[in-house]
Amino acid sequence: MSASGRLLYLNFRFIHRTSQWIRHRFTPAGLLVAGGIVASGIFGIDTRASLAFQVFAICTTLLLLAMLSSLIFRGNFRLRRLLPDYGTVTSPLRYKIIIANLGRKPHRDLVVMDELDAGFPEYANFLGATDPLDKQRNWIDRKIGYPRLLSLIRNNRGGILPPAEIALIPAMDETEIGIEFVPLRRGYLHFSTTRLARPDPFGLIRALISSSNREKLLILPKTYRVPSVRLSGSRKYQPGGMNQASAIGDSQEFMSLRDYQPGDPMRAIHWRSYAKRGEPVVKEFRDEYFVRQGLILDTFIENGSVHKFEEAVSLAASFTKSIGDQDSLLDLMFVGTESYRFTTGRSFGEAANMLEILACVSPCSKPDFQKLVEHILQHITELSGLVLVLLDWDEKRQQMVRHFIALKIPVQVFVIVDPDDKRELVPGQLQGLAGRLISLPVGNMQAALDQIDRNGPPPDE
Amino acid sequence: MGPRLMNSQPASLTAAPRFSLGAALLLWGWQTGFLIFAIPMIFLIEMSSWVTWRWPISNREFNNVSDLSGVGFFITIVYIFMTAGTKGIFVILSVMPFVLLPLLLLQRYSERGRLPVNSLFISLRRLDPVTSPEAAAEVDLSLPYLLVCIVSASAGNQRTVWFFILTFALFAIVLWSFRPQRYRVSVWAGLLCLAFILSYAGQEGIREIQRSLEASLISLFDQFMWRHRDPERANTAIGSIGRLKLSDSIVLRIDTTDNFTGPLLLREASYQKYGYGMWSNTDSQYTVIDPSISGNRWTLAEGGQDKALTISGIINGALQSSIYCHPVCTAVSIICNRACFYWPACRLPD
Numbered sequence: 110m111s112a113s114g115r116l117l118y119l120n121f122r123f124i125h126r127t128s129q130w131i132r133h134r135f136t137p138a139g140l141l142v143a144g145g146i147v148a149s150g151i152f153g154i155d156t157r158a159s160l161a162f163q164v165f166a167i168c169t170t171l172l173l174l175a176m177l178s179s180l181i182f183r184g185n186f187r188l189r190r191l192l193p194d195y196g197t198v199t200s201p202l203r204y205k206i207i208i209a210n211l212g213r214k215p216h217r218d219l220v221v222m223d224e225l226d227a228g229f230p231e232y233a234n235f236l237g238a239t240d241p242l243d244k245q246r247n248w249i250d251r252k253i254g255y256p257r258l259l260s261l262i263r264n265n266r267g268g269i270l271p272p273a274e275i276a277l278i279p280a281m282d283e284t285e286i287g288i289e290f291v292p293l294r295r296g297y298l299h300f301s302t303t304r305l306a307r308p309d310p311f312g313l314i315r316a317l318i319s320s321s322n323r324e325k326l327l328i329l330p331k332t333y334r335v336p337s338v339r340l341s342g343s344r345k346y347q348p349g350g351m352n353q354a355s356a357i358g359d360s361q362e363f364m365s366l367r368d369y370q371p372g373d374p375m376r377a378i379h380w381r382s383y384a385k386r387g388e389p390v391v392k393e394f395r396d397e398y399f400v401r402q403g404l405i406l407d408t409f410i411e412n413g414s415v416h417k418f419e420e421a422v423s424l425a426a427s428f429t430k431s432i433g434d435q436d437s438l439l440d441l442m443f444v445g446t447e448s449y450r451f452t453t454g455r456s457f458g459e460a461a462n463m464l465e466i467l468a469c470v471s472p473c474s475k476p477d478f479q480k481l482v483e484h485i486l487q488h489i490t491e492l493s494g495l496v497l498v499l500l501d502w503d504e505k506r507q508q509m510v511r512h513f514i515a516l517k518i519p520v521q522v523f524v525i526v527d528p529d530d531k532r533e534l535v536p537g538q539l540q541g542l543a544g545r546l547i548s549l550p551v552g553n554m555q556a557a558l559d560q561i562d563r564n565g566p567p568p569d570e
Numbered sequence: 571m572g573p574r575l576m577n578s579q580p581a582s583l584t585a586a587p588r589f590s591l592g593a594a595l596l597l598w599g600w601q602t603g604f605l606i607f608a609i610p611m612i613f614l615i616e617m618s619s620w621v622t623w624r625w626p627i628s629n630r631e632f633n634n635v636s637d638l639s640g641v642g643f644f645i646t647i648v649y650i651f652m653t654a655g656t657k658g659i660f661v662i663l664s665v666m667p668f669v670l671l672p673l674l675l676l677q678r679y680s681e682r683g684r685l686p687v688n689s690l691f692i693s694l695r696r697l698d699p700v701t702s703p704e705a706a707a708e709v710d711l712s713l714p715y716l717l718v719c720i721v722s723a724s725a726g727n728q729r730t731v732w733f734f735i736l737t738f739a740l741f742a743i744v745l746w747s748f749r750p751q752r753y754r755v756s757v758w759a760g761l762l763c764l765a766f767i768l769s770y771a772g773q774e775g776i777r778e779i780q781r782s783l784e785a786s787l788i789s790l791f792d793q794f795m796w797r798h799r800d801p802e803r804a805n806t807a808i809g810s811i812g813r814l815k816l817s818d819s820i821v822l823r824i825d826t827t828d829n830f831t832g833p834l835l836l837r838e839a840s841y842q843k844y845g846y847g848m849w850s851n852t853d854s855q856y857t858v859i860d861p862s863i864s865g866n867r868w869t870l871a872e873g874g875q876d877k878a879l880t881i882s883g884i885i886n887g888a889l890q891s892s893i894y895c896h897p898v899c900t901a902v903s904i905i906c907n908r909a910c911f912y913w914p915a916c917r918l919p920d
Contacts, residue, residue, distance in 0.1 A: 137583045138748055141713055148721050152663055156780045159660055160601075161724035163734045166773035167741055170765050178761070217752035245696040256693075269704075310753045310761050311745050 118232050121258055125229060133222065133304065139175065139313035142168050175313040182316035185211040187283075188303045190223070190322055195461075196292045198331040198423075202268075206303060208275065209283035219275040219307055220315065221286055226301035226323075227266035230258065241416050267298040267328065272306075292328040295422065295468045300324045329464045330419070330426040333554055336561045337431070338402070338496055338521050365393045403492045404428055405485060406443040406467075407499040407506070409476035414500065417525045418472045420551050421498045424523060427558075428496060429453060429463040440488065441466070445473050448484040478505050482512055494519040502534045502548075522546045528553060586712035587747040590740065591674075592616050594719035595667065597736050601726025602664045611671060618678035627680040632689035635676050643669045654850070664725040666718050674715050684708035716744065734773060738766055825880040 135143060145168040153161030187209040196202035206221055230238065240257045243250075250256045263269075273286045292298060303322045306315035366379055369389035382390035406425045410418050429439060441451045441463060453463045485495070495518055499506050502524045513520050524534060528550045536546050549557045592612040599608025646665060650658040677685045687707040688694035699706035720737055742762055749758055824830065841849035859868050 138713070138744075141583065141717060144714075145717050145721065148717075149724065152660070152721065152724065153776075156777045158657075159663070159725045160729065160733050161663075161721060162776045163769075163773040164721055164724050164737060166776060167734075167738055167765075167769040170769035170772055171741065171745070174761060174765050174768070218750040242697070246693065250693075263702075307752070308750045310750065310758045312748045312750050 114236075115232060117253070118235055121235075121255055122229055124255075125258075125262070133306075133317060134179075134315055136308055136312055136315060138311075139172065139315075142172055142313055146172065171311055172313060175309040175311045178309040179307075179314040179316040182307050182318055183212075184214075184216060184305070184307075184318060186305055186318060186320075187211060188221075188305065188320045188322060190300060190303065190324055192300070192324060192326045194327075195464075196298075196326060196328045198292055198295050198328055200331070201289050201291055202328075203287055203289045204326075205285050205287055206273070207283055207285050208278060208305065210278040210280060213280045215277060215279045216275075216307070217277050219278065219305055220272050221275060221288075222272045222304040222306055223270045223288060223300065224302045224304070225266045225268055225270060226299040227262045230261050230265070235261065239415070241414070264294055267294045267296070268292045295328045295330045295419075297325045297327055297469070300326065327465060327468055329468045331423045332427040332430050333423060333558050335424070335427040335431050335558055338428070338494075366390050367393055400493045401438040401440065401491055403440045403442055403485060403488070403495045405481070405495055405497045406441065406470070407497070407501075408443050408445055408470065408473045409478070410472040410474060410500060411476055414527065415472065416551050417500050417527065420525045420549070420554055421500055422467055422470060424498050424525070424549065424554065426464055426467045428498075429467065439463075440492065442481075442485055442488075443470065444477060444481045444484060445471060448480060450484070450488065476505070478509050482509055485513070489513075489516060489518060492518065494521070496520075497522045499524045502546075507535075520545060524548045525554075526550050582707075583710050583713050584748055585710050586716050587743055588619055589616065590743050590747075591712060591716055591719070593743070594716045594723075594740055597733075597740065598667055598719045598723040598726075601723040601728050601733060603726070604664070607668070611667070614671075614675060615678065618675075621679075624681040624683075625679055627676060627682065629686055629689065632676065632680075632686050633695065635672050636689040639669055639672050660725040664722050666722045667715070670711070670715055670718055674711050677711050682708070683710075685711050713744065716740070734770065738769065823882045825882070827879075 131140070131143075146165060149161040149164035149168060151161075152159055153163075153165045156162045189207045189209075191205040191207065193202065193204060206223060208219075208221060210216060235254070235258055238257055238261045240260045242260055243257060246256055268290045270288060270290050273288055275284055275286060278284045301321070301323055303320045305318045305320070307317075308315055366382055367390070369378065369391050373391045377391040379390045379392050404425055407421060408418070425441065429441065439453050441449075441453070443449055449466075451463055451466055495513055497510065497520060499522060502522075510520055510522060522545060524546070526532075526534075526548045530550075534546055534548050544561075547557070547561060592615065595608045595612045595615070596605075599605035646669065647662055650661045650665075654661055673685060677683065685708060687709050688697070688705050690709075694702075694705045697705035720740060723733070723737070726733075745762070746758075841851055843850050859870065861868050
């Protein structure tokens with residue numbers, strides 16, 4: 110972009126850093142007095158026209174004295190953060206900070222300000238950033254881009270931590286405060302500096318003691334109540350399934366005895382028969398057959414609809430969470446920079462592990478449907494059915510679904526759509542499979558999912 | 571001693587101390603001459619502390635009142651700028667407590683007791699309060715209103731030391747209300763006394779700085795901004811050092827066919843009304859006179875050539891003149907008293 114664009118970016122960075130400094134240093138009353146300086150400064154520029162210059166003098170003096178008295182803040186404190194294991198997007202999250210006063214003097218009227226690290230976006234990121242809220246902004250805001258930059262920073266930060274007030278910490282004692290905030294995005298939130306602030310005698314400016322206290326907290330995607338997806342696919346043979354599903358299902362089903370062959374596991378030896386015959390005899394078990402569904406997450410955002418992608422992740426997380434109640438396996442598959450496949454259910458990883466994976470999944474701006482199809486086809490023989498969570502219902506995605514239908518794999522397709530997108534989805538090859546193609550509007554997902562539950566599961570074909 | 575758990579509280583503005591808003595409105599009314607309006611306003615505001623009933627006001631109603639105040643403010647701005655020109659900014663400043671009063675009353679008589687920030691900013695109304703917490707924030711308008719009253723009061727004409735003293739006293743009352751308990755009263759009071767002395771000296775210093783600046787820039791103003799008088803309005807120059815005539819150049823020449831018998835003093839402009847540092851005329855009627863074909867002559871009135879009066883002046887380096895004929899004395903009188911000689915468009919009162 111042009112030099113003027115870079116200059117604008119540098120200005121934004123300066124403004125942002127200044128505003129951050131002001132936010133840390135000024136109390137709300139201090140900000141009001143600063144506002145008084147600006148207003149009276151404008152109107153008081155001509156001392157003959159008004160007396161605003163006197164208000165200007167008062168406000169400036171108060172603020173200067175407050176600044177001077179905030180230069181010294183003596184105290185010996187230890188700050189410790191107690192974070193939970195996980196949080197969930199848009200659900201209030203509460204954690205604690207323990208403040209220990211190691212000095213011999215009690216301290217009153219302190220404020221604890223914790224901070225999430227956001228980092229200022231690079232110039233290229235700023236240029237390439239898209240913000241769904243841009244639609245609601247006026248032309249100037251969209252053109253200049255500062256609100257978009259703030260939105261980017263806010264999203265990187267992942268939450269706004271409110272300051273907490275401490276009335277008194279006695280000498281050589283500690284106090285615990287609870288901070289509650291709402292995580293705004295999934296993934297890791299990086300906690301950085303914790304500040305302890307002391308107001309000046311006028312209560313306008315804060316003196317600060319900072320403690321670098323870097324920690325991170327994983328925020329899981331939000332989940333919905335999802336209907337049980339009943340696909341008509343049969344149970345499939347799972348190679349090595351006995352080892353994989355050792356605790357639940359058919360894994361211990363005895364079939365017959367046979368002579369020992371080199372390589373047979375020791376635990377398969379039937380000791381009583383061995384004692385009778387004097388030669389090792391092993392037990393044979395039935396092969397593993399159970400329901401294993403594939404959950405395909407579409408990560409290809411072509412039109413920059415991050416909100417749709419977030420809803421798709423939430424829906425995938427919801428299915429992952431619901432698998433814990435069922436005697437089946439679920440394979441989550443998606444393509445990013447590489448192809449990924451994670452399994453949960455039965456004795457495999459806990460659903461929580463899958464949620465952790467989904468918490469960190471990123472959208473892919475270079476769609477490669479061929480790679481995704483190939484990845485699914487590698488494991489298609491083990492899968493009873495596919496649940497596809499798609500971000501669009503365009504020709505490429507329809508072709509992908511047609512491919513699976515041709516292989517006689519039962520599919521259930523969920524398409525995340527914009528709330529203002531009133532177009533009806535054309536079923537294509539899914540014609541006649543009522544209820545197998547479902548559109549879920551962003552922002553109204555739960556209602557749409559509940560509607561599916563009310564209507565009952567789609568009939569099996 | 572074991573740890574005690576405290577809850578985080580979002581730092582926000584506290585409410586203004588009781589009666590401080592009334593005091594600020596009294597100051598404003600006294601300064602701007604709106605005392606008769608200030609008293610019922612004080613009554614309405616302070617009554618909210620005594621009356622216990624409150625309205626359940628929805629977000630939508632907050633938005634509507636906020637929008638109404640915005641529209642009222644816009645209309646006020648347009649009207650005042652049209653009637654008073656750029657100097658009308660001080661008139662706008664002086665009426666700000668009227669504009670914000672509906673919002674403050676709504677806040678004080680609502681069950682919520684605070685104003686949703688998104689009612690003040692339309693852009694915030696569109697945001698989801700869950701993902702954008704700033705859209706769900708609430709603010710107490712009383713302290714900002716108090717500050718608005720003080721700044722608005724500064725637009726008034728009572729230029730005595732009492733304005734400074736009363737304003738500082740109001741600040742002291744407000745600062746006392748949220749004084750951190752960790753400091754002794756003596757420390758706080760001492761610092762406040764220091765602030766009083768410094769701010770008084772500061773405002774005197776600001777006044778002196780302006781005087782010095784004006785003295786040094788007076789010649790520049792004389793050259794560029796005071797070249798022509800506006801017959802409609804002019805800024806006050808009370809207290810400023812006048813200009814000394816340092817040039818011998820002739821700015822205006824009057825030629826008559828007969829001996830000139832009219833007054834010899836030429837007045838640049840006369841005004842009828844003073845307000846907010848501005849002189850203005852309210853009922854002036856002017857007629858635009860087109861120049862002659864040559865472009866540098868204006869005939870002020872038709873008449874015989876035997877007793878003609880020609881007024882010539884240098885405008886933008888070229889000699890321009892206008893001719894006025896009988897009766898000479900009347901013509902000069904008009905020129906002197908009604909500020910009609912306004913270059914380059916010469917206008918006469920109807």
